[in-house]
Amino acid sequence: MSIIQHSNLLQNTERGLYCPAGDFYVDPKRPVKRAVITHAHSDHARWGCEHYLSSTAGEHLVRMRLSPDAEFDFLRYGETITHHGVKVTLFPAGHILGSAQVRLEHNGRVAVVAGDYKLGPDSTCASWEPVPCDLFVTESTFALPVYRWRDQTEIFAEVNAWWKASAEEDKCCLLYGYAVGKSQRLLAGLDASIGPIYTHGAVEKGVAAYRASGVELPETIYVGEVERKADFRGAMVVAVPSAHGTPWMRRFGKVSAAMASGWMMVRGTRRRRAADRGFVLSDHVDWATTLKAIELCDPEQVWVHHGYSAILARYLQSIGRDAVALDQAERRDENEDDEIDQAEANA
Amino acid sequence: MKRFADMYWRLDSTTKTNEKVAAMCDYFTQAPPHDAAWAISILSGRKIRQLVPSRLLRQWAAEEAGIPDWLFEESYSSVGDLAETISLVVPPGESVSDTSLVGWIENKLLPLRPLTPEQQHDAVVEIWQQTDPAMRFVVMKLITGGLRVGVSKALVTRALAQASGISSETIAHRLMGDWEPNAEFFHRVVDPNEGDTQISRPYPFCLAHPIEQATSPDRDGGAKQAAEIAAVLGETTDFAAEWKWDGIRGQIIRREGETFLWSRGEDLMENRWPEIEDAASLLPNGTVIDGEILACAIDQDGNTAEVLPFSQLQRRIGRKRVGKKLLKEVPVVFHAFDLMEVSGNDIRQQPFRERRRQLQQVLNPIRHPNLCVTELIDGNDWLQWATVRETSRERHSEGLMLKRWDSVYDVGRVRGTWWKWKVQPYTIDAVLIYAQRGHGKRASLYTDYTFALWDEGNLVPVAKAYSGLDDAEIRKVDRFVRQNTSESFGPVRSVTPELVFEIAFEGISQSTRHKSGVATRFPRILRWRHDKRAEDANQLSDLKALLPDG
Numbered sequence A: 001m002s003i004i005q006h007s008n009l010l011q012n013t014e015r016g017l018y019c020p021a022g023d024f025y026v027d028p029k030r031p032v033k034r035a036v037i038t039h040a041h042s043d044h045a046r047w048g049c050e051h052y053l054s055s056t057a058g059e060h061l062v063r064m065r066l067s068p069d070a071e072f073d074f075l076r077y078g079e080t081i082t083h084h085g086v087k088v089t090l091f092p093a094g095h096i097l098g099s100a101q102v103r104l105e106h107n108g109r110v111a112v113v114a115g116d117y118k119l120g121p122d123s124t125c126a127s128w129e130p131v132p133c134d135l136f137v138t139e140s141t142f143a144l145p146v147y148r149w150r151d152q153t154e155i156f157a158e159v160n161a162w163w164k165a166s167a168e169e170d171k172c173c174l175l176y177g178y179a180v181g182k183s184q185r186l187l188a189g190l191d192a193s194i195g196p197i198y199t200h201g202a203v204e205k206g207v208a209a210y211r212a213s214g215v216e217l218p219e220t221i222y223v224g225e226v227e228r229k230a231d232f233r234g235a236m237v238v239a240v241p242s243a244h245g246t247p248w249m250r251r252f253g254k255v256s257a258a259m260a261s262g263w264m265m266v267r268g269t270r271r272r273r274a275a276d277r278g279f280v281l282s283d284h285v286d287w288a289t290t291l292k293a294i295e296l297c298d299p300e301q302v303w304v305h306h307g308y309s310a311i312l313a314r315y316l317q318s319i320g321r322d323a324v325a326l327d328q329a330e331r332r333d334e335n336e337d338d339e340i341d342q343a344e345a346n347a
Numbered sequence B: 001m002k003r004f005a006d007m008y009w010r011l012d013s014t015t016k017t018n019e020k021v022a023a024m025c026d027y028f029t030q031a032p033p034h035d036a037a038w039a040i041s042i043l044s045g046r047k048i049r050q051l052v053p054s055r056l057l058r059q060w061a062a063e064e065a066g067i068p069d070w071l072f073e074e075s076y077s078s079v080g081d082l083a084e085t086i087s088l089v090v091p092p093g094e095s096v097s098d099t100s101l102v103g104w105i106e107n108k109l110l111p112l113r114p115l116t117p118e119q120q121h122d123a124v125v126e127i128w129q130q131t132d133p134a135m136r137f138v139v140m141k142l143i144t145g146g147l148r149v150g151v152s153k154a155l156v157t158r159a160l161a162q163a164s165g166i167s168s169e170t171i172a173h174r175l176m177g178d179w180e181p182n183a184e185f186f187h188r189v190v191d192p193n194e195g196d197t198q199i200s201r202p203y204p205f206c207l208a209h210p211i212e213q214a215t216s217p218d219r220d221g222g223a224k225q226a227a228e229i230a231a232v233l234g235e236t237t238d239f240a241a242e243w244k245w246d247g248i249r250g251q252i253i254r255r256e257g258e259t260f261l262w263s264r265g266e267d268l269m270e271n272r273w274p275e276i277e278d279a280a281s282l283l284p285n286g287t288v289i290d291g292e293i294l295a296c297a298i299d300q301d302g303n304t305a306e307v308l309p310f311s312q313l314q315r316r317i318g319r320k321r322v323g324k325k326l327l328k329e330v331p332v333v334f335h336a337f338d339l340m341e342v343s344g345n346d347i348r349q350q351p352f353r354e355r356r357r358q359l360q361q362v363l364n365p366i367r368h369p370n371l372c373v374t375e376l377i378d379g380n381d382w383l384q385w386a387t388v389r390e391t392s393r394e395r396h397s398e399g400l401m402l403k404r405w406d407s408v409y410d411v412g413r414v415r416g417t418w419w420k421w422k423v424q425p426y427t428i429d430a431v432l433i434y435a436q437r438g439h440g441k442r443a444s445l446y447t448d449y450t451f452a453l454w455d456e457g458n459l460v461p462v463a464k465a466y467s468g469l470d471d472a473e474i475r476k477v478d479r480f481v482r483q484n485t486s487e488s489f490g491p492v493r494s495v496t497p498e499l500v501f502e503i504a505f506e507g508i509s510q511s512t513r514h515k516s517g518v519a520t521r522f523p524r525i526l527r528w529r530h531d532k533r534a535e536d537a538n539q540l541s542d543l544k545a546l547l548p549d550g
């Protein structure tokens, strides 16, 4: 297999995206010496590197998830540092708090690694912005035309309506979202006038990091701190998906459970989850916004990874763009974030 | 239509029986009668034949979405369901003022079929412009003829009973037989007064419950099985034992000089079994009999002789008209085992002992080779029956039926009255060679498998199976399929032959339509043989050795 490389700026290697000119990795898959990480999700922020660079906005989250023994540097959005002649700048990716696109510049050429990103509003993190570049590296988690997100205000209205209706039936609502990012975005969208809001342990840790970073969230109560016989009728509990179907659920009495994720778009996935409701809310780009982002950055070349890579690359080629799929095998990403949750829940 | 689509999604989003019944009950209470009649029709599984060819729908959907055909196909392959793919890929429409379910079906959907492809195109695109994804999914399911709601008839019956205040037995009976989904039909279903006037209307069938037996091998004299079953059912004296035949369940109705022969799937089987209709014409008016249609030898004296294998009966299934030659080669006999109506009286509430006595009384005077009372199997203890059961296969039977002497004729599958005690299935170890995506809940996973056996160093497909693995195993196989696909043709993936599964099946027969030369009946996965490699799987000759003689 020939090496996929863009000048000496970026190279696709076994260990992940490597910058030969600067001798560092972006979101490495294995422990390396120097890593620039786009955000705190564990498939991007891996353990075991000696030195990490990430955004100031995500400092609390990154420190929460990585070993304190490593060395850290934090960089504000828009600020530039130079490493071995490579200019490194971070721009908001709109995915979760502190998520960043990594802009690399060397010898007049510019590459942008977007990491996970989404377009559109999210009050818990800075919005994605287009960064003109020669090489754009995009994710493709939801890069199929079946994925089309609706406006988040509509989704939150549905979530709150479901909560209200369940509360009227004296049920407790269990709302599942990934521990870091999704849960806090959900919390920010909840109408706290309906009832009290509780959090699962894994979610509460993320909430604390968000609050410490200055993000405003409604008042929450950590489930682990209330007495066992507490009355949960009419309450909302935000939890991680891996808590579903475990004995932990029992204390809430009669519940209505819902999952919030982009995967909820497809009926088969929704039904397999065995939740009562599925809300389509994602922190990744959908089909249309993926294309829009590429249009706005208008790169010479696009690298696609992290999902439906081959399909998106083929489509981009068909509309006249130079595009390369970095990973060929079809991947089911559906579980990826669950594993994070699992690790969190067990921590 | 919106009301119906909402009910569909309510049903789809819950696995709780009570909530399903409530969703349907609400619908039946609120919907106009004509809509409700169509809803019954759809909910009870009556199909509308495909109205527009799928090939065209895919093409148009890709056009409307502004994507190339291959990308539509990739989307379809990921979603696993055509109607759903269309509902998601085509941009959402502006929902215009809603029409009733009847309005949609009768004025918009059914008229699609006779149109030219160009006219169909315009009509379908207009429908897309008028529907959001949730409603479009339901509409497309109706257009592609694949709306499966996943509620049993018993549940629909319960919802109707709840909505109307009429007993579910009466509702179940009124839903039987022939009817058109119109307002008048719905009124009849929920009418508190109406007597039954339709002479062709069958009774709902009573179904048997399987006896779950811990798998101990057969042909050991049956002692273990006998002990096991005694623990579940108690005394043999409470039960009658019959053969569990593998044919077509049927109900003969003789009323007002006319004969109606119904299948369990509620098809009126006209002219398909002329010799049985001939025999039935000898029955007195006001008689309804339950039994099994079987291929049977008839001896020289014109008496019913041994039952022939199902593969013989198969030669007559599906033939609307039967030729003289086939009639002669494969005679069929109605083995009667229950009586629901005699002299025009519904006797389903009388005990089985009494019904059986009257059945004999009705049939004894009728000497006809194509109609007989099924024999009762002698026996005083479970061991004796277990021993007899071991001979089932030789008699082309699937095992024993056990019926409580004091049981009423129930509607549907009620635990505790009729039991089927099947013989252990045949098993072979076969290799997974093809996989395809499943349906419904499993539409995005590879769950439909084809298995093969060795024949002179080649793997020859012998069975397709869908069920038998648990969720965790299905996910594992799904991952294996994705990582080991050697070739894809359409939705089917050919995989590296590595995984071995133990496959169980109920019967086997010779077949010219199968490459392997044999057809298996009701194949299913028993377990994943992690301990076996592909080369350890069975030979095709091992399977052929199980073929019955002749």
Ligand SMILES: [Zn+2]
Pocket: A039, A041, A044, A095, A116
């Ligand atoms: Zn992420």
Ligand SMILES: [Zn+2]
Pocket: A041, A043, A044, A116, A306
């Ligand atoms: Zn990610």
